[in-house]
Amino acid sequence: MARPRSFDENQVLETAMRTFWAHGYESTSTRDLCDALGLDRSSVYNAFTNKRELFKRALTRYMDATTADQLQILEDPGRPPADRIRALFARILRTEAENRRDGYGLGCLTVNTTMELAGRDPEIALMLERDAERRLAALAAIIGVGQRDGGIGSARDAAALARFVNAVIAGIRVAAQGGADDAALEAIAAAAMDALV
């Protein structure tokens, strides 16, 4: 009954996500986006309302994919809990290595957005907090299991240890954006594991 769209919405979101990821929200202009997307601005505004809504869609896509990937690692029944945390760190290190360009990592869109927008956009801050809660809950659950079966020797509150692991991951992202190499990032993760086992 009407003219169909000339683009695939998922592909647009994927490209928009990578563009925001690489340059940040404010520094990505709608013109930059449309160049990367191969679309006119009016098409983007027609489909996604405005820049901020498009960003929210892209951020949701990133968080859904990333958190699902991390939860899958944390809930792998084939490994003991401590090994799952190790595997999580290994995944962080691998993605940071893959996304390195010009000596600087892209970091993580979640951490980047927390730094850029959480303090002045309550709605986006809430999206980020909900995502963080999911990851913290999964981490705390696995750590609790590890504490009961002895694989994780720390007697600290599991929720506190989950916050610690989450903070170290964020610290690794920051170090990557600051130019740290793979060995430096790996040393951080290895030391963090010492606090758990």
Place this chain on the structure above:
Amino acid sequence: MARPRSFDENQVLETAMRTFWAHGYESTSTRDLCDALGLDRSSVYNAFTNKRELFKRALTRYMDATTADQLQILEDPGRPPADRIRALFARILRTEAENRRDGYGLGCLTVNTTMELAGRDPEIALMLERDAERRLAALAAIIGVGQRDGGIGSARDAAALARFVNAVIAGIRVAAQGGADDAALEAIAAAAMDALV
């Protein structure tokens, strides 16, 4: 022989530093700055060349003050090495608590700038790396002393442990900007100490 300036350069740098700290580099317009400073743009451009040079001056001021403060804690001869690291974390937590507004911390201008600019401004990235080197060197030295006198039980390379402590501090800043409360930040620091002693 000529008209004197109506402002104190140090006060201007202090105010500019706090404005950039609160809102970031790109999101602070020259008009925002001049409103905060009580000066006209032409005065600011006359004294500091342009926005980026003013930012570099403000960033240098921040790094000099912050790093000097942290090095003083790390080099306090009255405490054993492990206690100095604990005191460093305590200082981070205190400043984050002091700089909290609307539930969100200001974080740290160094970390904020690393996330916003390090990947696309090589000169500023170099300034940040030099500052990080100073802190890492001091941390590694103190950790080495602690390893030899037994206060720090970890057998890991002192430089690697220094990177770990630095990353945890960055992680605490990120958590603070994400809305974490004092207790959550303290739990992160406490767990990090477990990896050293």
Place this chain on the structure above:
DNA sequence: CAAATTCTGCATCGATCGATGCAAAAAGGA
């Protein structure tokens, strides 16, 4: 084929950005 509906391409809007030109104001030195 014609009517209805949506999408696309181009031009452009007002707002804001960093930065500058210029004349008046303010000081010191003669």
Place this chain on the structure above:
DNA sequence: TCCTTTTTGCATCGATCGATGCAGAATTTG
């Protein structure tokens, strides 16, 4: 007091920002 030098206040520059208006193209339905 007058000359020289610098700062200051005001107006404004060109570029870019996010966003929109509108006519024509494209497609489904009748």
